[in-house]
Amino acid sequence: MANGAERRLYWGAILTILALDIITKQLAETHLHPSAGRSVFGDWFQLRLVYNPGAAFGLHLGPYSRWIFLAIAVAVVVLLFQYHRSAERGDWFRQLALGLVTGGAIGNVIDRIRSSQGVVDFLDLGVGAWRWPTFNVADMAVSCGAIAFAISLWREDARREALREADTGRPLPPETPAPEISGARPGD
Numbered sequence: 638m639a640n641g642a643e644r645r646l647y648w649g650a651i652l653t654i655l656a657l658d659i660i661t662k663q664l665a666e667t668h669l670h671p672s673a674g675r676s677v678f679g680d681w682f683q684l685r686l687v688y689n690p691g692a693a694f695g696l697h698l699g700p701y702s703r704w705i706f707l708a709i710a711v712a713v714v715v716l717l718f719q720y721h722r723s724a725e726r727g728d729w730f731r732q733l734a735l736g737l738v739t740g741g742a743i744g745n746v747i748d749r750i751r752s753s754q755g756v757v758d759f760l761d762l763g764v765g766a767w768r769w770p771t772f773n774v775a776d777m778a779v780s781c782g783a784i785a786f787a788i789s790l791w792r793e794d795a796r797r798e799a800l801r802e803a804d805t806g807r808p809l810p811p812e813t814p815a816p817e818i819s820g821a822r823p824g825d
Contacts, residue, residue, distance in 0.1 A: 650736025
């Protein structure tokens with residue numbers, strides 16, 4: 638279980654992402670017009686107000702998309718909270734990763750609840766007709782946090798493997814085949 642500093646990191650990341658997400662979405666809705674892009678760095682980076690009723694990359698499941706994705710997001714937030722509570726003490730990187738994903742997920746859940754138009758997206762990257770799907774601060778937090786979470790899981794596996802190799806007195810886990818004791822092969 639996380640210590641006090643790690644819990645503060647987790648909750649601090651959530652609150653920071655939520656604040657940035659809510660403020661930037663309000664600014665986008667106030668100062669941008671739907672579909673008319675505002676150039677920041679030429680054609681490469683624009684601010685463009687888009688409402689996404691679906692999920693990532695415009696995935697849409699028909700008239701009930703809003704409620705389906707809302708339910709999925711709430712379930713994911715609950716699961717992420719469980720990961721937060723069960724993370725090893727001292728794993729601040731995992732706490733930060735989980736806080737980023739959770740904060741981003743909650744930010745988009747708030748949009749789904751408050752408006753039937755969908756999630757507010759406004760960051761538009763690309764060149765000419767080749768554009769990345771428009772996104773927001775919450776989406777960036779979810780993406781960066783998910784990558785960081787995957788790295789933390791990989792690091793945990795590597796750490797456990799190193800401990801296993803260092804401790805020769807430990808029995809092999811069931812999924813690892815036992816080493817051959819004699820030179821004979823099975824079936825000889």
